[in-house]
Amino acid sequence: MRAVLLGEYGGPEKLALAEVEKPVPGAGEVLVRIHAAALNPVDAKIRNGLPIGPALPAILGADLAGVVEAIGADVTGFAIGDEVYGCAGGVKGLGGTLAEYIAADARLLAKKPKTLSFREAAALPLVAITAANAMTRVAIAKGEKVLVHGGIGGVGHIAVQMAKAAGAYVVATVSTEEAGKIARDLGADATVIRSTAVADYVAEHTAGKGFDVVIDTVGGENLLRSFEATTVGGRVATTNARTTIDLGQMHGKALSLHVVFMLLPMLTGNGRAAHGDILREIAEQVDAGKLRPLLDPHAFNLASAGDAHSLLDSGKARGKIVVDIQ
Incomplete structure (x- = not known):
């Protein structure tokens, strides 16, 4: 089969199209x-x-949408011909998705939303599972005020929609006015340019009290802005806690911090079935018109996967970058 191989670590130029052996599904x-x-x-x-990646030479890529062609032993719930989606590869011990085929752990898959194309479905798994994990951890109540940092980013644009569906008043930080319009179209009640002083938008949208919940998809030093924006006793969820910062604001407000690392079940093998369960719920939400992915308009295939990675590195994508395989 055709696949994109990473022969050595580095930039997008290290990715090359190659012929590799087609995988065979195991138990x-x-x-x-x-x-x-x-x-x-x-x-x-x-x-x-x-x-956390597979051994080199490696096939990268976690998210996929496709069709079941063969079934290994001890698999239930799937049949040949099923259209599926999932976050199932690209880390240690797992094949990647920048390839024509993958032998995927069935627990990491679900039948794709009926109302989405393969391109649209492929954009959802990692970010939707991450956002769902964050929603579970912070337990948003109807009427609460929620701030989402990175409102049209991968996790952010899903978190905006989920928080709104939970009945929250949702404010999203964005980089430009154009991005703000996209976030509002997705359901955000209001948007603020990310360079705006925290005190200013806390005053405008919470009368100075602070947000009940902050979803931080930026992490690092931005966690300090998240703590500043949160009300006393509030909850912060982050997808990036790989940093060293002063937790004084957290202590002073008695905040709770929830770190979300959705790849853990893939890396450890523990809890994988929960991913399939979440994806089934996501499919129901999508088909009910409550959730939709945001896709970058650029078109890529296996031969131009390096260009897709260059766009990823640039930070200029407007939505999820999708590579067409078939």
């Missing part, structure tokens, strides 16, 4: 003919050497 696995794969920031980090 608990299904063989999926991949129609579309989506990129995520973690793919670039692994490409640059983050030590």
